[in-house]
Amino acid sequence: MNKRMNLLVVAALFLLTTACKKETVNDKAVTLDTLSAQRPAAEPKPNVLPNYKVPADGKYPVITFEEEEHDFGTIQQGDKPTYEFEFKNTGEADLIISSARGSCGCTVPEYPKTPIKVGESGKIKVSFDSKGKSGETSKTVTIMSNTKEGSKILKIKTKIEVPQKN
Known part of the structure; x- marks a missing residue:
């Protein structure tokens, strides 16, 4: 029991003496947390685009959809319906869509790869493969762009x- 306690005290003292490092910056003593400096950087937020910076003029594009949800109605298992979500850039800068991802492999979006100028329109085509699925189903498509929000979610x-087997 005594050996265990001594070991615990030694380990605690070791951590206390190595966890912080004092440095002098502009003639002031500063304590640096060397343990946190060794931790990996936090993951970026999923809706933050690393290649886009806040515009110097403060003008952003705005992606305005005619509708953000589409109901295919009743379909047969194995059908592959598609729908085109129409949108317009109603902002003050060119709209750049960097990616569009379906919530699963059965939902595949296609999006414009070139900038959409202010006032111009575009379409995001979403294909859904119902193979192996049944009943009520809903899926999403996440659009990443250079808008102020960074992302938009569409739903199908x-x-x-x-089909009944005879």
Whole structure:
């Protein structure tokens, strides 16, 4: 028991003496936390685009969709319906869509790869593969762009019927 306590005290003293380092910066003593300096940097937020900076003029594009949700209605299992979400750049700068990702492999979006000028329109085509699925289903597509918000979520939904076997 005594050996265990001594070991614990030695370990605590070791951590206290190595965890912080004093440095002098502009003639002031500063304590640096060397343990936190060794930690990996935090992961960037998913809606923050590393290649985009805040515009110097403060003008952003705005992506305005005619509708942000589409219902395919009732479809048969194995059908592959598609829908085009139409949008317009109603902001004050060119709109750049950097990616569009479906919530699963069955939902595949296609998006414009070139900048959309102010006042221009575009389409994001979403294809849904219902193979192996049944019942009420809803999926999302996340659009990453250089808008102030950084992302937009579109939704699709459907009811999938399984064909009767004779």
